[in-house]
Amino acid sequence: MNERQRARRPGGRSARVGAEVHQAVTDLISERGYGNFTVGEVAARAGVADSSIYRRWGSLETLLTDVALTRLNAQSPMPDTGSLAGDLRTYAAQVAREITGPDGLAVVRLAVALSSNGQQGLQAGADLRAERTRQLQSMLDRARDRGEHAPDAFDVLDHILAPMYIRVLFGMVPLTPDYIDGLVDRML
Amino acid sequence: MNERQRARRPGGRSARVGAEVHQAVTDLISERGYGNFTVGEVAARAGVADSSIYRRWGSLETLLTDVALTRLNAQSPMPDTGSLAGDLRTYAAQVAREITGPDGLAVVRLAVALSSNGQQGLQAGADLRAERTRQLQSMLDRARDRGEHAPDAFDVLDHILAPMYIRVLFGMVPLTPDYIDGLVDRML
Structure with a gap:
């Protein structure tokens, strides 16, 4: 299994981070409404680095669409x-x-x-x-x-x-x- | 005509202020989305004092409902x-x-x-x-x-x-x- 396959294994770290980031977005929308939070706040809520979010989704807009x-x-x-x-x-x-x-x-x-x-x-x-x-x-x-x-x-x-x-x-x-x-x- | 009647005369100052404040709210919602502006920003856009808005509507929520x-x-x-x-x-x-x-x-x-x-x-x-x-x-x-x-x-x-x-x-x-x-x- 190479690095890329490991990263995408279902239930692996990548999937966990994805689920946590998605949940953080859903929670922030519930609490504050759409448009009232930043990538930094999503990252802090999900317990990941801002850079992980930018690397995977590119922008807040793309992340919101994905969710x-x-x-x-x-x-x-x-x-x-x-x-x-x-x-x-x-x-x-x-x-x-x-x-x-x-x-x-x-x-x-x-x-x-x-x-x-x-x-x-x-x-x-x-x-x-x-x-x-x-x-x-x-x-x-x-x-x-x-x-x-x-x-x-x-x-x-x-x-x-x-x-x-x-x-x-x-x-x-x-x-x-x-x-x-x-x-x-x-x-x- | 007493002071109260004058203030409420259709087309009078009160109606003009009301229309300007309503338009400012509509513009701000279009530009920024709901929840992304303050009473102060509505007042500045409409060219009235914050206190005029609070006196007439009491809160941003009441103003939004009125609009x-x-x-x-x-x-x-x-x-x-x-x-x-x-x-x-x-x-x-x-x-x-x-x-x-x-x-x-x-x-x-x-x-x-x-x-x-x-x-x-x-x-x-x-x-x-x-x-x-x-x-x-x-x-x-x-x-x-x-x-x-x-x-x-x-x-x-x-x-x-x-x-x-x-x-x-x-x-x-x-x-x-x-x-x-x-x-x-x-x-x-």
């Missing part, structure tokens, strides 16, 4: 239940669980803030949505392949994700199972 | 076109125009940020929504009085306002007339 992408993507693999209604209900419930969880508001605010932060942020936000849309699209394509009538990925954004995001952003929680299933049933 | 309420409420009186479809299409187009206008993103971010800012912010956000919901409800009640089948005010939030807010927050603009009418038609 948003990781949190919004990795935590919810797309469901494959055999029916579109089942997939969408499971997916909507996963998203609801994420965005109402302890770091949920921070992650939604981060996703929103990215797009409001100049050209680099707009690009980061677009990349984040492109990845989610790709995953969502394969779920909808599977339904179409089974002969089901599937909506557009934008319909899912407008009528399932947007209402949940806005209710979390406005503090109108919890999102009950009845409410979430209602959004899906209404869209279908 | 959000004024911008989101006063600028769009509820339409009364004689049909629910006409009212909702006009209303949705008004909201779209506001939130995609020069200060639109700042106002949406302010409405969102209010609710993420502790108990006082949650209350301010709830007050803001209560006022909008009351106006919306009278529009829906008029439709019901005419014998039309009207949705719930929360349906309007979830399926007309939330998609537009999220698209503005994500930088997915413009909101075309076809898109806006489509949201209304789909909901009805």
Whole structure:
């Protein structure tokens, strides 16, 4: 195993540092809001050197994008239940669980803030949505392949994700199972 | 005319100061984001004394709430076109125009940020929504009085306002007339 492989071994030091830095960012967003902390403060919170962060991520903006992408993507693999209604209900419930969880508001605010932060942020936000849309699209394509009538990925954004995001952003929680299933049933 | 009446005369000094302070807040939110400026900076931008702001609004939080309420409420009186479809299409187009206008993103971010800012912010956000919901409800009640089948005010939030807010927050603009009418038609 060479140096590079060791550094990237899952569960190794690199993964640990990554997780600690990500958690520090999420905590700082929760406590202070987006844009109110520096790379130095993230480093101090995570117990690493500033230079480690700059070496790995290059800038605070890139780090924030990485956190948003990781949190919004990795935590919810797309469901494959055999029916579109089942997939969408499971997916909507996963998203609801994420965005109402302890770091949920921070992650939604981060996703929103990215797009409001100049050209680099707009690009980061677009990349984040492109990845989610790709995953969502394969779920909808599977339904179409089974002969089901599937909506557009934008319909899912407008009528399932947007209402949940806005209710979390406005503090109108919890999102009950009845409410979430209602959004899906209404869209279908 | 006594001193009090003079101070409140529309177009008088008080109204001018109010408008300048509101514009200063909107500009600072656009430039720096919510939470990244002080009462002193608002005062300097508006060309008034800090003490004038504290005397009139008491705190930065109250001032921000006042700006959000004024911008989101006063600028769009509820339409009364004689049909629910006409009212909702006009209303949705008004909201779209506001939130995609020069200060639109700042106002949406302010409405969102209010609710993420502790108990006082949650209350301010709830007050803001209560006022909008009351106006919306009278529009829906008029439709019901005419014998039309009207949705719930929360349906309007979830399926007309939330998609537009999220698209503005994500930088997915413009909101075309076809898109806006489509949201209304789909909901009805």
